[in-house]
Amino acid sequence: MKEGPSIATIAALIGDPARANMLGALMAGRALTAGELAREAGVRAPTASGHLARLSEAGLVLVEAQGRHRYFRLSGPDVAHVLEGLMGLAARTGRLRTRPGPRDPALRQARTCYDHMAGEWAVRLYEGLLADGRLTAAEGQVSLTEAGRSFFRAEGVDLSALEAGRRPLCRACLDWSERRPHLGGTLGRAILDHAVARRWVRPSTEGRALTVTPPGLMALRAWVGDAVTPLSETIGRAGG
Amino acid sequence: MKEGPSIATIAALIGDPARANMLGALMAGRALTAGELAREAGVRAPTASGHLARLSEAGLVLVEAQGRHRYFRLSGPDVAHVLEGLMGLAARTGRLRTRPGPRDPALRQARTCYDHMAGEWAVRLYEGLLADGRLTAAEGQVSLTEAGRSFFRAEGVDLSALEAGRRPLCRACLDWSERRPHLGGTLGRAILDHAVARRWVRPSTEGRALTVTPPGLMALRAWVGDAVTPLSETIGRAGG
DNA sequence: CGATTGCTTCGTCCTCCGCCGAAACGTCGG
DNA sequence: CCGACGTTTCGGCGGAGGACGAAGCAATCG
Numbered sequence: 001m002k003e004g005p006s007i008a009t010i011a012a013l014i015g016d017p018a019r020a021n022m023l024g025a026l027m028a029g030r031a032l033t034a035g036e037l038a039r040e041a042g043v044r045a046p047t048a049s050g051h052l053a054r055l056s057e058a059g060l061v062l063v064e065a066q067g068r069h070r071y072f073r074l075s076g077p078d079v080a081h082v083l084e085g086l087m088g089l090a091a092r093t094g095r096l097r098t099r100p101g102p103r104d105p106a107l108r109q110a111r112t113c114y115d116h117m118a119g120e121w122a123v124r125l126y127e128g129l130l131a132d133g134r135l136t137a138a139e140g141q142v143s144l145t146e147a148g149r150s151f152f153r154a155e156g157v158d159l160s161a162l163e164a165g166r167r168p169l170c171r172a173c174l175d176w177s178e179r180r181p182h183l184g185g186t187l188g189r190a191i192l193d194h195a196v197a198r199r200w201v202r203p204s205t206e207g208r209a210l211t212v213t214p215p216g217l218m219a220l221r222a223w224v225g226d227a228v229t230p231l232s233e234t235i236g237r238a239g240g
Numbered sequence: 241m242k243e244g245p246s247i248a249t250i251a252a253l254i255g256d257p258a259r260a261n262m263l264g265a266l267m268a269g270r271a272l273t274a275g276e277l278a279r280e281a282g283v284r285a286p287t288a289s290g291h292l293a294r295l296s297e298a299g300l301v302l303v304e305a306q307g308r309h310r311y312f313r314l315s316g317p318d319v320a321h322v323l324e325g326l327m328g329l330a331a332r333t334g335r336l337r338t339r340p341g342p343r344d345p346a347l348r349q350a351r352t353c354y355d356h357m358a359g360e361w362a363v364r365l366y367e368g369l370l371a372d373g374r375l376t377a378a379e380g381q382v383s384l385t386e387a388g389r390s391f392f393r394a395e396g397v398d399l400s401a402l403e404a405g406r407r408p409l410c411r412a413c414l415d416w417s418e419r420r421p422h423l424g425g426t427l428g429r430a431i432l433d434h435a436v437a438r439r440w441v442r443p444s445t446e447g448r449a450l451t452v453t454p455p456g457l458m459a460l461r462a463w464v465g466d467a468v469t470p471l472s473e474t475i476g477r478a479g480g
Numbered sequence: 481c482g483a484t485t486g487c488t489t490c491g492t493c494c495t496c497c498g499c500c501g502a503a504a505c506g507t508c509g510g
Numbered sequence: 511c512c513g514a515c516g517t518t519t520c521g522g523c524g525g526a527g528g529a530c531g532a533a534g535c536a537a538t539c540g
Binding site (some may be wrong): 033046053067 | 520
């Protein structure tokens with residue numbers, strides 16, 4: 001109890017399995033109702049309600065009442081960032097007490113990481129953009145090259161809007177399943193929006209998984225170049 | 241217990257006050273003995289021993305036996321990074337259940353953040369380097385300008401060594417007390433080493449606090465330029 | 481060689497908290 | 511209005527785990 005109890009409180013809040021599952025579900029970026037989160041966490045409604053009250057009181061999630069539903073979402077990217085960091089630690093350090101569930105392959109392949117893409121596909125995309133000279137990672141810092149800027153402008157991405165805020169355009173976000181970086185930042189977010197809008201990927205109705213559609217397969221392959229292994233072998237395992 | 245128990249395990253590990261205090265103490269970057277950590281956490285030796293066993297089994301800390309002492313340290317920058325993230329969340333979200341203790345002003349002023357400097361001084365340093373055109377933060381990505389490279393070379397910093405590894409040279413690390421970024425990465429580390437070697441700052445014998453020595457005051461002020469407010473006025477001021 | 485110090489293991493106590501069922505509150509639909 | 515549904519509050523149960531003292535090893539010192 002000397003100087004830093006607050007960090008313990010926050011960590012303990014995340015440290016309960018039920019609450020961790022809820023937060024993990026919210027990593028998909030969507031707002032979910034208390035009932036959905038209860039199911040996601042594998043607990044009854046009263047239990048979930050208590051957990052959610054504590055999470056929102058601590059400011060980790062925000063709640064919005066809508067009719068008889070209450071929608072919860074993460075209170076910001078910083079929360080998501082810490083959660084991803086914890087996943088990284090868990091992947092690096094933990095024995096895998098988590099028996100690899102049936103849904104895991106789909107998650108490993110493509111998923112949302114709060115507001116951008118993660119998983120095999122995201123890592124490939126990142127490495128493809130690097131290989132094509134559209135991104136550069138000098139000194140470990142990612143930035144968009146001139147070629148990359150014209151590429152995304154041609155795709156219809158409004159780069160100046162993405163650079164308006166305080167949040168960086170490009171950020172290397174360590175993928176906890178692949179152990180290699182993928183693209184975060186506002187550009188990462190824009191790419192996910194882009195891909196969803198063009199039906200290249202379809203977010204799972206619940207959960208973080210992303211399904212890559214056939215046209216998406218073509219489009220993404222064009223983005224990442226032909227040098228990349230065809231994905232077809234890994235698609236369609238463990239439907240959901 | 242659905243898909244993500246591992247993150248809960250790690251977070252729960254950090255979520256105990258005694259363990260959190262130990263990890264916080266290790267954020268100073270030094271290796272500490274079990275006894276020191278017990279004192280730091282405010283628990284007896286047996287309790288501390290149990291906690292440290294769990295922390296090292298989970299891979300959050302590394303242990304090295306030396307005579308009858310056992311030295312513990314954080315297992316890597318990723319652990320420190322997650323801890324800093326948690327501190328940020330705690331500062332942003334938490335009601336301040338932590339009454340601002342007497343030691344806090346010193347910590348706010350200058351402290352170590354695992355292996356680089358944090359606190360008021362570190363933020364000033366960062367902003368001074370930016371203002372002088374030695375660092376550039378285009379697109380939210382920090383990098384060293386040509387002027388900056390010559391500056392640090394002249395100071396005797398071996399930049400190529402710093403760029404050798406996988407870890408980035410410059411990283412903007414959010415300062416949880418100042419809520420503004422300071423400099424991390426290998427350059428951040430080198431600056432701390434530099435400042436310690438030249439007796440500009442003196443690490444507290446225990447804890448993360450850094451004391452700025454009178455010559456250090458001169459030197460750092462020269463680094464950050466005269467435009468920066470003298471430190472004397474802001475010492476002991478709280479809040480933001 | 482015996483005393484001291486640092487750390488761990490063991491056994492025990494005890495508090496905390498996560499879980500649920502039952503019931504209350506509110507919203508929506510007939 | 512009344513019933514269905516989503517959510518919260520309440521009360522009680524049970525288990526996990528954090529705390530300590532005493533004792534056991536191991537290394538250092540006189």
